[in-house]
Amino acid sequence: MEGLGVRKGAWSKEEDDLLKQFIEKHGEGKWHQVPLKADLNRCRKSCRLRWLNYLKPNIKRGDFTEDEVDLIIRLHKLLGNRWSLIAGRLPGRTANDVKNHWKTQQRKRKASDAKKMKDKSQEKTNATIHYCKTSTTNLHQKVEFFTEERCKFRAYSFKRELYHIFTNTTTNCGIRECN
DNA sequence: AAATCAGTCAACCGCCTAGTA
DNA sequence: ATACTAGGCGGTTGACTGATT
Secondary structure, eight states: OTTSSOOOSSOOHHHHHHHHHHHHHHOSOOGGGHHHHTTOOSOHHHHHHHIIIIISTTOOOSOOOHHHHHHHHHHHHHHSSOHHHHHHTSTTOOHHHHHHHHHHHHHHHHHHHHHHHHHHHHHHHHHHHHHHHHHHHHHHHHHHHHHHTTOHHHHHHHHHHHHHHHHOOOSOOOOOOOO
16 A cells, blocks of 8 residues: 555655656556556656656746746636646746745735735824824814813813813713813 | 754645556 | 545644844
8 A cells, every 4th residue: 555654754865766767667657556567666746746847848947037027917717726728838837836926926926015004004093193282282182271261161161172082982982071 | 163044945735637458 | 336545725833034123
């Protein structure tokens, strides 16, 4: 049975050579025969993946070009997470590469969106703080002024405004008429 | 210089489908 | 119709590496 005592993890140079030699001699496919005939202590899936994602000739390494990125975005819109189909349209790129690239970009986008949201809310908070600071100063002065003038109603209404600034509410603040 | 963090990429896992006995 | 096997795929993990603190 596959999986008993089968080697896992990174492939060695020797294993790569054995796999390459086998494929060159017998061609792709027949993956179930590979471990036995190539004398590899690996499962068939691992052999297939190693070949497709790393050893296969013409695999392109390095950064994705702008054209490739653009194509990935358009194809993803069209096909969703069908990485093998998308990779099929990108010569030299594997489904694994495309998938990894997409995930990385997605993470970056999320991080940048989160930062934008944070900045926006910080802006809002700062504006509110600024508004409160200036408003409260003005209102306190008005309350004091009208209290001194014995203008109870005006002083009361400015107290209400103060309260609303601090509690950010328009419900009954419970402030009683000042004396 | 050491510790921590973040990004990248190879590899594994589990599921699905098709073919076959 | 059912069970089994192989191939294929997408999601996820973990090792590695370079950057930052």
